[in-house]
Amino acid sequence: MDTGAQARAAVIAAELRGARGPTLIGVVIMTAVLIFVTLAIRPLAATPWPIDAWVAAMAMVLVGVLTLMVAGTLTDRPGRPVEPWVRGARALQSTMSALIVVSVWILLPPAGPDLRALMLMMYVWYIATVIAASSEASPMPARDIVVLTLSMVGWVVWDRPPYWEAWAVFLTMAGGTMLAFRRMIRRAVVAALEARIASETAEAATRAALATAEAARDAKTRFIASASHDLQQPLQAAALFFENAVATGDAAARARAVTGARAAFASTQGLIRQMLDHLRLEAGAVRARPEPVALGPLIAEVAAEHEPAARAAGMRLIALPCRLVATADPALLRRAVGNLIANAVRHAAGERVLIGARACGGTVTLWVIDDGRGVSAADAGRLFEDYAQGSDNATRGGFGLGLASVRRSARLMGGDADLDPRWTGGAAFRLMLPRADTVEALCEAA
Incomplete structure (x- = not known):
């Protein structure tokens, strides 16, 4: 009409x-x-x-x-x-x-x-x-x-x-x-x-516009409070490690303090990088440069990067072999997969995280599946919103930007990201991308 x-x-x-x-x-x-x-x-x-x-x-x-x-x-x-x-x-x-x-x-x-x-x-x-x-x-x-x-x-x-x-x-x-x-x-x-x-x-x-503006204002207020809290924790830890390194005379204790300080600074750097990446995506300053990307090597590399954090959380990462090729921006895809794995390691409280990919028609779906506590119905509909965090205190932490950045990155690459509501034994996040499995794409990705 x-x-x-x-x-x-x-x-x-x-x-x-x-x-x-x-x-x-x-x-x-x-x-x-x-x-x-x-x-x-x-x-x-x-x-x-x-x-x-x-x-x-x-x-x-x-x-x-x-x-x-x-x-x-x-x-x-x-x-x-x-x-x-x-x-x-x-x-x-x-x-x-x-x-x-x-x-x-x-x-x-x-x-x-x-x-x-x-x-x-x-x-x-x-x-x-x-x-x-x-x-x-x-x-x-x-x-x-x-x-x-x-x-x-x-x-x-x-x-x-x-x-x-x-x-x-x-x-x-x-x-x-x-x-x-x-x-x-x-x-x-x-x-x-x-x-x-x-x-x-x-x-x-x-x-409606006022409600949207108020929601954005409240979200940014929560973001500032969360950023202040989450940045203070590793910085305070780094300060304590530094004081211990200065005060102790034992070489082994000093080495442990230095290692702890480096880990705290690395955590701070990661939080700041996540915040800046999201702000660039939100402002539209990121442009995707799609090309054929072999998913098997990328999944294995990203899983290896998160293996220490998963081991510390008592979880095991399982990267399934994959010969599929997707059309994607390699940097954006690596970051999106990393955010999905980091989200599972931080919030699932399970034993295993499975990372793999399957093809259906012209689409490749990359899965990150855990056997943890799952996602409540109240949280499922808003997990991919900016600054959203789980309602359960045990699942809170971070800026609430990881999944929002995953969806923005996926859409920049012509795909999408969501939570599969059919999965009940934990949580199954999926990242859908255009498939590029021609011989030419395989050769180029290799």
């Missing part, structure tokens, strides 16, 4: 909701008119059956209007199709207009001169009221105004009551004026409704 059709549908839906009160008032007024016709005009008719038939037909139309209004109220919901209700409203409007046109020749003949003048004014009032209450869903067509005006003028010319010439001129002028008012009123009503809908849409967009 194009923008114009959407705007029209929104206008119609708004008018249908706003027309319920006026419609109910109109039904009450027309019911009073039917009672008036039955009590005041029917006794004057020599043959009352045409009046009875007309009253019965009008009563059926009013029942249809009430039924449509009640059904529309009970089924009202956002996004509801409006066309069935539009067709129903227009059918009832056309039927009522036809009955009003016919009523000129049924109700005026038996009425006396004074009553006829009153009824002619009531017809003019009816046109004005319907024009004011008409909507995009059930507008009063110009044709109906013209036909009703011609019907009244025709009867006046045919019956020639007192001052019939003045009546004919008055009714013609009234009909022409109503036609002009009809166009002006519709334009004003539609413009007002479109402006209101645009205002509500802009307000909703503003609220």
Whole structure:
């Protein structure tokens, strides 16, 4: 549906909701008119059956209007199709207009001169009221105004009551004026409704933008707090190791302190590198340079780099042999795989981490699967968001940037990254990349 059709549908839906009160008032007024016709005009008719038939037909139309209004109220919901209700409203409007046109020749003949003048004014009032209450869903067509005006003028010319010439001129002028008012009123009503809908849409967009900005602000606040905490830990450890190295006179103790200080500084360097990498990805400053990459050697090398950390955590890394070739940026892919392995080592609390790849069609899926505590349903949907960390205190740590960086890197390379919800014996993270397993790609990667 194009923008114009959407705007029209929104206008119609708004008018249908706003027309319920006026419609109910109109039904009450027309019911009073039917009672008036039955009590005041029917006794004057020599043959009352045409009046009875007309009253019965009008009563059926009013029942249809009430039924449509009640059904529309009970089924009202956002996004509801409006066309069935539009067709129903227009059918009832056309039927009522036809009955009003016919009523000129049924109700005026038996009425006396004074009553006829009153009824002619009531017809003019009816046109004005319907024009004011008409909507995009059930507008009063110009044709109906013209036909009703011609019907009244025709009867006046045919019956020639007192001052019939003045009546004919008055009714013609009234009909022409109503036609002009009809166009002006519709334009004003539609413009007002479109402006209101645009205002509500802009307000909703503003609220969404404010919510997004607040979420980003809160995330960055958490990031700053996390960065301050996580950077302090290795720096404090390095300071303690340095003090021990200076204070001790034992060479072996000094060597252990120096090794500990180096490890603390390496941890700090890793945290800073992770933060800078993510900020570059977030700012769009990183450009992928895809080329054929042999996944087997890359997986083995990255697993070897994380082997000491895994051993310290009591875990074993298993890199499966692989001959697949993916189209990727080697540096981005190495970093993404490293982040997935580091995430498993830090948070899984399991015994094994399996790293491998499988191909399906034109896609290569690289898996990092652990047999640890798994991911809760509450965390699964937001793990790849910026600064997101697990809700379980045991799984918290780091900046909450690793998985977000993995997904950004994957999408830069034309792929994606997510958590496989089917895995229940731990967590299975997957990195999807375009496949490049032609002979030329294999030779180039080699």
